[in-house]
Amino acid sequence: MAASINRQVVLTARPDGNPRESDFEMREGAMPAPGAGQLLVRTIWLSLDPYMRLRIGDNEQYFPAVPLGDVVIGGAISQVVASRHSDFAEGDYIEAYSGWQDYAVVDGGAARKVDATLGPLSTALGVLGMPGLTAYLGLIDVGKPEPGDTVVVSAASGAVGAIVGQVAKIAGCRAVGIAGSERKNAYLTDELGFDAAINYKTDDIAAALDRACPNGINIYFENVGGAVSEAVYPRLAPRARVVVCGGVSQYNLKGPQTTVSNLQNILFTEAKVGGFNIFSYEARYEDGRQRLARWLAEGRLKYKEDVVHGLENATAAFLRFFDGEVFGKLMVKVAQ
Amino acid sequence: MAASINRQVVLTARPDGNPRESDFEMREGAMPAPGAGQLLVRTIWLSLDPYMRLRIGDNEQYFPAVPLGDVVIGGAISQVVASRHSDFAEGDYIEAYSGWQDYAVVDGGAARKVDATLGPLSTALGVLGMPGLTAYLGLIDVGKPEPGDTVVVSAASGAVGAIVGQVAKIAGCRAVGIAGSERKNAYLTDELGFDAAINYKTDDIAAALDRACPNGINIYFENVGGAVSEAVYPRLAPRARVVVCGGVSQYNLKGPQTTVSNLQNILFTEAKVGGFNIFSYEARYEDGRQRLARWLAEGRLKYKEDVVHGLENATAAFLRFFDGEVFGKLMVKVAQ
Secondary structure, three states: OOOOEEEEEEEOOOOOOOOOHHHEEEEEEEOOOOOOOEEEEEEEEEEOOOOHHHHHOOOOOOOOOOOOOOEOOOOEEEEEEEEOOOOOOOOOEEEEOOOOEOEEEEEHHHOEEOOOOOOOHHHHHOOOOHHHHHHHHHHHHHHOOOOOOEEEEEOOOOOOHHHHHHHHHHOOOEEEEEEOOHHHHHHHHHHOOOOEEEEOOOOOHHHHHHHHOOOOEEEEEEOOOHHHHHHHHHHEEEEEEEEEOOOOOOOOOOOOOOOOOOHHHHHHHOOEEEEOOHHHOHHHHHHHHHHHHHHHHOOOOOOOEEEEEOHHHHHHHHHHHHHOOOOOEEEEEOOO | OOOOEEEEEEEOOOOOOOOOHHHEEEEEEEOOOOOOOEEEEEEEEEEOOOOHHHHHOOOOOOOOOOOOOOEOOOOEEEEEEEEOOOOOOOOOEEEEOOOOEOEEEEEHHHOEEOOOOOOOHHHHHOOOOHHHHHHHHHHHHHHOOOOOOEEEEEOOOOOOHHHHHHHHHHOOOEEEEEEOOHHHHHHHHHHOOOOEEEEOOOOOHHHHHHHHOOOOEEEEEEOOOHHHHHHHHHHEEEEEEEEEOOOOOOOOOOOOOOOOOOHHHHHHHOOEEEEOOHHHOHHHHHHHHHHHHHHHHOOOOOOOEEEEEOHHHHHHHHHHHHHOOOOOEEEEEOOO
16 A cells, blocks of 8 residues: 655755765655556665765766756666556565665666575665676676686675675686675685785785785776775786776865876786676676576675665765765665 | 898887987897797898887887897898798798898798788788787777777877778777878878878867767777877767876886876776787787788788888988877888
8 A cells, every 4th residue: 555655865955075965965756657558666676886875976987977956767666556567466575776766666677576585685776686696796707716816806795896806716716805894804714715905004915915916917897996906916826817996085176186096017918907897798698697696695795785774764874985984785674 | 042241220229208219229130040940141121110119229118229239120021031930941030029130040930931812012010910910809808999989099190000990990990090190191081991090180189079079089009108098088079998008108208208198088988098019919819910911911001111222221211200290101122
């Protein structure tokens, strides 16, 4: 039974540097009605991800920006309340980029039915969703791991990084994670099976990489940019691959980004550096999801969720990516 | 009839920043004698190339450094004076990395017989030699040009860059060259058929790139690094490719290189940046050479040589890469 009002978080200002609470506003809208071919859905889980910082900025290169006054975009798992599309029935669970709101109208063609047999519902936004596919397809399709490779991943305890390291292990590689606390690093090595973990806040990153990667770095999965990136490039092994998946340390910079990737090292090592945007790999999603689901069922993939309750807390939770701490896949439980 | 002494240019000091005359010394050695399987050859043409700066430095990542006191390494075309290898006869012309000296002993297995029917002898060091193959294989194998692409090449009037632009035109692309004088740029557009040319010394590089590449840059063939590179990266088109072939603006830097390649743009455009070292592509040489020779014969490839006479002038000519001017393929005519 749907309520008569629909709470929505809208973007009221483009962030100037670090996003702030005041860039967002909660408003109450009318309940939307589905047209032909559409679904009315109720949001259950909302996914919070660092890339969303790019979508609320004025950068149009990566993806169209969310217009001011519009509902903040984001992936969600919802339940169908009313269906006017023959592929969906009331009660179905779907994944769609339906944004930060209690209810949404979604085109049937833009919704994906969630297969609840693959894992708990929330995994459709994590290990079996966009972050898991980003890790799997970025590592496999761009990184091209070979057994025996040393794979370094930054933001390693995050939703993407943790899967990168575990898939690297499955592929016969050594996994070295870079994260921001001892607690996260202990999780990487003790629970996820990473071979080594580096604390970018307290370790000398360059010296720690030398210790953890005595034969150099064959694959670097880049999630952060900045100082970590600068320490990695001089340590690339011959024919190394760099997967440029994200650069969260750079997203809030106001001036030109200053990451030094050191082209000389790319020349000397004949490295391949490839930008990776998961949204270009849709044709590969199902293959990736089936493999991840199998490993999940076999207990070879573990995951951790950082759950916030209530749509009203989505903004504050999102801001933790930039000025707080996130440990695991950050999600908002909007409804039961 | 061989002389009894062999003049040799040896490396006496590792250059500290820009190489200087005093880092090299001419000495007179004894005439070498070929052992079994070897050839005694007389140098006719010596190739001077920017990459040689890397081989006389202390960087071991790219290629082993020339030891102090050793003959400076470099490609050369020579004539066989005496052969103790069944594949070669007296009078044959060969290509080998036999260094800066009048005579050399070369292993038969390290020598390549030059096919004089493909073009003038000197082209075996230029358009049909290492520079031409660097241009062809770097562009084709790493750049992967598609008809309609806009290809930007730096050091565009050089031995590599000039071929990159002309092969790009043959492949149905637009070619935009970046060089350091009006005379060079007129040569690129008026004689070689480049669509546009930019003077990095006098033009605002960014604004000029915007004018010359209104739809962005699909392929950047990188020979220089530094400021040119920084202007190019923000203008990459979606799914652009960057061939990192050289970085001559960076070779003499004493501190860490500061080229900013802006990883964010690699992420946003899903660009592929690949280091390219021609010496890893030996299996592709003959295919490349045959194609280049055909285009040369058809008049579709033009080339320009910057010829210096006498081994004693090799050092001063080489230094022109860094503090002077080179226009065309730089070569030393050592003997007739």
